[in-house]
Amino acid sequence: MSRNELVQLSAAAAAAKLAAGEVSSEELTRAHLEHIASTEGEALDAADRSRGTSGLNSFLHVAQEEALATARGVDASRAAGDDLHPLAGVPVAVKDNIVTRGMPTTAASRMLEGWLSPYDATVVAKLREARMPILGKTNLDEFAMGSSTEHSAFGATRNPWDLDRIPGGSGGGSAAAVAAFQAPLALGSDTGGSIRQPAAVTGSVGVHPTYGSVSRYGAIAMASSLDQIGPHARTVRDAALLHEVLGGHDPRDATSLKDPVGPYAAQAAEGAAEGGLRGMRVGVVKELLDAEGIQAGVSQRFRESLEALRAAGAEVLEVSLPNLRYSLGAYYLIMSSEVSSNLAKYDGVRFGSRTLPEDGPVTIERVMAATRAAGFNPEAKRRIILGTYALSAGYYDQYYGAAQKVRTLVMRDFEQAFGQVDVLVSPTSPTTAFPVGEKVEDPLAMYLNDIATIPVNLAGVPAISVPGGLAPENGLPVGVQFVAPVREDARLYRAAAGLEAALEAEWGGPLLDRLPSTESLISARTEGAAK
Template identity: 65%
Template sequence: MPELIHLSAAELAAKLASGEVTSVEATQAHLDRIAAVDGDVHAFLHVSDTALDTAAAIDARRAAGEELGPLAGVPVAIKDVLATKDMPSTSGSKILEGWLPPYDATVVARLRAADLVPLGKTNMDEFAMGSSTEHSAFGPSHNPWDLTRTPGGSGGGSAAAVSAFEAPLALGSDTGGSIRQPAAVTGSVGVKPTYGGVSRYGAIALASSLDQVGPVSRTVLDAGLLHDVISGHDPLDSTSLTDEWPSMADAARRGGTGEALTGLRVGVVRELSGENGGFQAGVKQRFDETVAALTAAGAEVVEVEAPSFEYAVAAYYLILPAEASSNLARMDSVRFGLRVRPDSGPATVERVMSATRDAGFGAEVKRRIILGTYALSAGYYDAYYGSAQKVRTLIQQDFAQAFDKADVLISPAAPTTAFELGSLVDDPLAMYLNDVTTIPANLAGIPGMSIPMGLAPEDGLPTGLQLLAPAHADARLYEVGAAIETMLTDAWGHDLLSQAPLLKEAVK
């Protein structure tokens, strides 16, 4: 039997249900893996000290004949942006170091209700601001494929944990690509649901009109199983949709037959395909090969244009900082979190707040707060924030026109493979461009998925294919994603992640 850590979540769940494996055994195997490799990967900021107790309680209920959920007993990692009442929730920031929330985020509560076993909290860029996890106040995570490279960001910890076999499943959050871009560069699967399809209650807000919680996994089916657990209306979230969602896991199972590709209209987004340069050659090569394979499999591939996408990054980096400036005003030293007294002079509220925010926020957070405050100022609101919102409307219109011609849209999920740690950390503009293909989906609120697309020939590192569908059509993503996953796995002849050096000699 393969090692427990190498099983997919679906495979592990089947063994748990049959009694072949206990949750305690599965949880212990993943805790042992974390102990063995996380000193090098640094995917986790906090490892749960109650995971085995939780697993034992699930085993006891199963033994007593209680009916449990499809993923009962399966371990899961949780991005540190999500509130957990039994583990610190820092959002990767010193200003929240050690903060223990009095409640669980809705998605975390749903994990517990479905009897998954939380393993711990994963590393992230501070308040989800970054594309490499290098802006974490607690040090960067490392890519399991090459420990000198980034696992992406802001959710690099969740993607690294899944890719390094420290967890079969993880939760992430995606504001401009923070699930999909890390998935692309670590060879994993990441999904940003339709905005409002998954509750944001208890997710520490970065940009409220852009943030969305979603699954990270090693297969499309596993992502669908986790998506089914966390989705659905939440009255605690004013932006939560009231839709009745179909099973994403069932959609993935349908797609796994491969029949979903015949007659499928696949739109290649000209502005996101690398035709105008700026994409790594190996990423472009794997994307072109995937497009050719889709045509051979019976899909109808058409090129679509979305001219407003040219302005997506600029609009995003006005909207996001503006909303972040507003959301982070709550980090004021008064209600919770860090409190720093000034070195001298009276400790007024204003001076304590200033000293606390200076000590507690990192450079990238300060940069975006300043930019956002400026964009919202009375003299510049219409010129900057207002104009960015108009561009957002144009992007939504471009998507609507594109989906008139295609059932799904595709592009590379990231323009390059994983870049070296330290290579872009002092060049924020270059870092921002890593989200060039993922940002439009957040501005429009539509669902997106990244699946492994093979290894770039020049460096042997993973590349990712991004799939996009209209709002509310998440199940279409899973059906098509599973079909493409099957097609590409057949092309590779083996599991992509079996090639990850971390399984061999990169970490002893």
């Protein structure tokens, strides 16, 4: 098989070919590493990594040798007839805020440049146990704070549909890698939509599992009551297969649920079968259907998705979540409060960079302040200061306290809605990918992008984003989000696979079949810049 054919295989298809002995894991892994090399682009400024590259810039570190060594080991075991995990030998990428032994973890921050984790995150240990070659670490907004990956200290990741546009954030690196065939699967983290929104704007699939159902041990904490690790993939079934690897109780994470892993892939297969959605009640969130600032093409493709759901046998009803409009404010208060606490440990004492004050006495307090001034980007500082304000004496009840009560209201809204329907559906993001630089100076406009994704994090319910087509006005991907009740992740996979199958039948194939060649986009861009 050619390199292009190999990298376009879904994880499920690759696993089948590996099991049948049609390809080796080394061939498969090498194809992905070569594709990464030809699509990452050249550094725009060799001395300043923050300028990014001429290509995708979705990887901060490529673990070529380690990935190939794992692949060769799997091939040898298979030849020896050993029992292997179904995904053994299928490569995967890991977001760089998830710690890995033997390769760097930076969270895309200068603060952790050169830092090496002395331990593996539980999800990484699970990938290693399944013997999936780890291709490398993917780019993100610094400490996962942002919706565009522009806040990376090592340059923005670019959207594979249009290199002048953002790939979403904070997990733009993982989403772009998966969409552009650099990796069939990737890990992400989702605090306010950081898996789902990048999936939506790159035409891929992203899942926020039920809070606590996937271990967060070794995920660099941003906002602990909201953070959740989950899968990025190109198909619903692949996301389900990776979710099955990652899930389960972990005694090392005090918030980990004691639930077994659900039948995610089996439910995805049922949902995709003929009549797989018959009898399913799908609730359209009224407040998100007519949300302010929703792009016409997003709205159009979303309404067509509702038609496809009806045609597949689902009953589509309208439901209301009346307190949704308070959720953005509640989210920004709770998230920033937790950020101000979680990021207090980056002070130049035990690990990470240390910066000395330019002048004056060198006391520890002044070293901490200089270290934090040099190590954090403006967005991290904004959130730390906002959180410090929200938690400070005299403002606590008005801000943090009120936000926690709104959180209760949002959870009650979901409970009520799930009394009427099985799953909820909405657009994932109100717009398609915006141009790089458009919102970076306007934090509030950036925050509004998360209006449909953050209520999910407040309530801890599972959600998935699947491709809903290309917006007619600009040809860019639109995402459709399903939300299920807590612990009903399997139901999500059934609904999402049903829509995916219905839409792909209409389109005559997967949406990403229409992705332009990244190499061609890079050469067009490089030639354009030379003129």
